[in-house]
Amino acid sequence: MMKKYTCALLLLLSACWAGAQDLDSLLNLNAFTEESALQKILNKNVAVSAQKLSARETPGIISLVTAEEIQNSGARDLTDVLRMIPGFDVLQDLQFVMGIGLRGSWANEGKVLVMVDGQPFNDLLYQGVAVGNRFPVDAIERIEIIRGPGSAIYGGSAEYGVINILTKAANSLNGVAVYGTGGFHADAVGRTNGGVMAAHKSDDFAWDLSAFAGQGIVSDASPYADAIQQYDASDLAQTTQADPLNLNLGLRYKNLAFRTMYDQFETSDPLLDISFKNFFADLRYEWAITHKLKLVPQVKYYNQVPWTYGSKGETPDFEARATRLLTEVDAAYEFSRKASVNFGALYFHDNGDYQIVPDNFTGTRDLNLDNMAFYAQGLFKHRLANATIGFRYEKNNRYGAAFVPRLALTKKIENLHFKVLYSQAFRAPSLQNINIARTGDIKPEKSDVFELELGYQFTPEMLLSLNAFSISTRRIMIYGSEGTDDSFQEWYENDTKSGSQGLELVYSIRRKVWYGSLTYSYSRAISGNTVEVYEVPQTDRQYAGFPAHKVTVSTSINATPHFTVNPTLIYAGKRYAYTQLDDEDTPVSTELDPYLLANIFLNYRDLLPGLTAGIGAYDVFNERPAIAQAYNGEYAPIPGRSREYIVKLAYQINFKK
Template identity: 40%
Template sequence: MNFKLSEDRMNEHTPNKNIMKQLTNIFFYSVLGLSTLVSSNLFGQVADEDIFEMSLEELMNMEVTVASTQALTSRESPGIISLITSSDIQKSGARDLIDVLRTIPGFEFGVDVQGVVGIGLRGNWGHEGKILILVDGQEMNERSYATSQIGNHFPLEQIDRIEIIRGPGSATYGGYAELGVINIHTKKGKDLNGGSLALKYGQMQNTFGRREADVMFGQAKEDLSYDIKFHIGDGNRSDRIYTDLYGDAYDMKDNSGLRTTMINAGIKKNNLSTRFIFEDYNLEQRDLYDAILPVTTDIKFQGIYGEVKYDAKISEKLTVTPKIQYKSQKPWVQNDQTARDLDIYYDKTINQILGEVVLNSQISEKTNLIGGMQYYNDKAESQTGYEFASNNSTSLSFYNFSAFAQGLFKTNFALITVGARYNKHEQFGSAFVPRIGITKVIDKFHGKLLLSQAFRAPSIENIDANLDIKAETTTVFELEAGYQMTQNMLLTANFYNILINDPIVYFYDVATDEEGYTNYDKTGTRGIEVDYQYRGDWGSVGFNYSFYTAAGNNKVASYSVDGNDDELLGFGQNKANLLASIKVTDQFSINPTITYLGERHGYATADASDDPVLQNFDAETFLNLYMLYKDLFIPGLQIGAGVYNLTNNDYAFIQPYNSSHAPLPAASREFIIKAKYSFTK
């Protein structure tokens, strides 16, 4: 691909100075505001519930709802569950969601196209519609290509907890909950009980890594609760050199900006609740597909999310919850003059209206039944007069109807979960996916046997690119055993087998400069995950290890590694994490993290015929160290400092499918400093 611009046009393309000026002003005044609050100590109490001192047993008994509408402990819950608290995030010093998820078994990341980084899980590329990301119940996956963008996107300071399912979601989710669910709960009125101001700055070797500010207010009083949270951030993906398949290169220091603005507000009065989220995520890129661009271009991901929900208490045993959600997204937008000149212009809006009714019946202490119906309509509209190929119109829409049911039965033998979901999609007809789980807790031992199916209909752009595209279905078998060795130690291990039939796979053809989607026969992985946790008076330590193999499950050529049927592109088979928190005093802790990623394979160069050449990437180790001081000088003030990628390894995000995109370098060593002040009203 060859791109030519006039020298004048190239000189015109400069970073957005207004954004930078606004961020600088916000950062300055936020520091001033923090200093004022600290010096005056207006309220003098910490708002967030302090869970730094929770024992292992207390954490195990924290209830989650990610795998069931009924609150259960993670040991009882019918899913392979990971729970991450705000305390975990604070102590680790995590910079963004990548840092958090990398400490969870099975998670890894890869580059898609145009500077976008997505999620892989258990060796499978889950970026396009296979992993559901929820923020306060709002689906954040964009509805055009069904992707989710990772890296300086979701503000960590606002998070109360993250509930993760490694495996298909509950029958109540459907949609993109095919390989996993990342359910993010932000801080609500009762969690804030006042407000907080948080600032973050990171410095890489050659440029700043991030500049962020979060302001939150909220309160819960009798039958009224409200919260409002603001986030603004500016960062860089990397400060290293990107080299495309053909040897052309550019410095990412000034060409990989990540800018985020997010507003999240909610109010609840008695049983009526509303939620509003606005996000504006912008990234700079020059990597495009196989060949780099002559200048940097911006890609925008914008969204507005709204929900109204009412919990109608029909009786002590029956609750009916109707809800309406509205979503308007503008993903992958490139609509400036530079994009026109480079012929990469894209500007479409996707609107979704969703209605749902759920019945939750606690028939007895031992029986809980839920059931519901959901209807949504997706409508895409071109903002430029572009006509969709599938209908020769400037708009394209589809509806989907689903019905679901799930029962939890506490028997003397075990806790048994049985569920199913029925889907009827306008384009692809109907599908039925069942789910069964058997979980048992016997004193210090727990076991889980889970068999689940998931159905995912193609998204708007999947359909428009290929009218013959089919829906994909996934079958997952999971087995987990856990044992509380002592009051302070817990060991769990699980085995899984994932098989995706008719997987929807993206491709980019270098020769024709065309992209599209097609179905393959099957793909999937099987593997094991081991997790050890210890918590004592002096602190905590955790270790986890994950391994996958694709042997016998993968038939997607663009995912495969030639000569090695066990491995898939971009994702190493072995990963291990060692996490510790050492309490020096009740206020001061030292928190090291070590992550080992096994060797990977990907395409980084091309031969004389411009065909991609497979390359082996050595194993990498991340060493991170973060120190946190709570209640410094006054209650509610936290100061933290640390370093990520202490060894300054040369890790890069590899494309997990063969479409000629070279690995995208990640950040160099980054020094982090954070300040947060929380107060109660």
């Protein structure tokens, strides 16, 4: 088995390196010709950064994913996109709900902020984001990812990273587009998703409207029985679901902008139905007081019913409504071309209305939180380095205050760029963390994060970058439970320490007729971890569910001006997961084999004017890698999907200018 993986990877790496050598002799490199396709991507300002800097100088470790790359890869959902990003993984939380892991650590609850067109998707109860067959990837213009802390600018939901999703309708589309995706296993339909977008842009007035809906499954394994939860054997294609719905409307008149969105995600395991319902509204005004000073006052309102769960077809066992009203003023002042500052203040009020709770619920059925924050970040450009200095101070009426500084030195010097980054970051307790705190009191997490990146652009078409990171998190918030049925109790409490260290490498080539990317990720648990549920007995270098090593290769070859062939590979090393019970009904950890996900997608643009069609296969070798739980939470891994055949259609009509 390992020989097959090794041979496949060596062949592909050799092909990539041979292609790189064809670019030019490495002794005669010149990166100062006309801007290449790769440079056009790298030189774009990154919206997720507070300052207007390109990806190579932004004070963060950045990944950019374009609409072209998403379309060519045949990505079925956001899970497929994230798996191609260094350091990212997708693991199980509870009840077949999948969440985000980053750099070898479980990051789903408040450690990665996920935004769509400026609207945060982290739920107000737990600060988590359910992923899977949820986000409309075929409607995405680009994804900007910070692989590192974002708390100084974004607050207590961005401790380890930020994912900023920008849709076509809200950004580039000036017309009407429809799209659809079908996914088919040998004995089951994996997904049927579709959407429509319409947008019109002019200098003074713009509007956009999009709708996305679908049906899917979590897995097609059959028969399946969880050895820990002791389910009866069932066909997961019949007993699980992953059904998304998203409605998104934006309006802009001159500098006044309004956006509202409704998102619903219904999923399930063999016994329980789980649903997430989210409504967002955002009104903002960009006020250019002078050519140097700009203010952006805004008001946001969220109304959510997340994590509603209960037995299939019955009244839910848990249902809570969470609301937030937020007011913020963000400002930017440019002293000169070489000095600028972003600063602002905000206040929000959260309310948790617990409508249906178990009889043994220990929290308050009506919980209110008040929060204020001040932040600032200055950028000072020098011929030797760009210096970024920032901080955030946040105070809450229930958990007290948090202060986090941020320091960065970045610079692009001819072909070379470097980044030296230090940030403190925090994870703010959310409604449910506070409401069921074990001792009645819980404190914010605090992380110290050191990052170093070096990159070199060998030619206009080729870039190599390598970064190292160290994350140490104190007062880490941990979920715990004990008992069953009437005696069941659950809580949150602060544990002492967790975190990870590692390396990430990205090698990119972009030519006129093909492009490719090779990434490598390595992470290991820090010494001194005190969170027992993250640990496995086999090693102290890996947390439950995470591989230490991950390699990805993605390529796109223009066979004709309209037709592309797009193979991708994802290799992950061995993992450890709790898979069964021993004689004393204690979960036991076992080793999961390494896996190689090989995928192929064929894409044809302008099959007819405006029509794009694609077909491909995901998991060609039918490896079916299991989705492990990221901690010892008494759930065995979700069986991986079998080989899935993908069909995509998209049609776009552009309005005349």
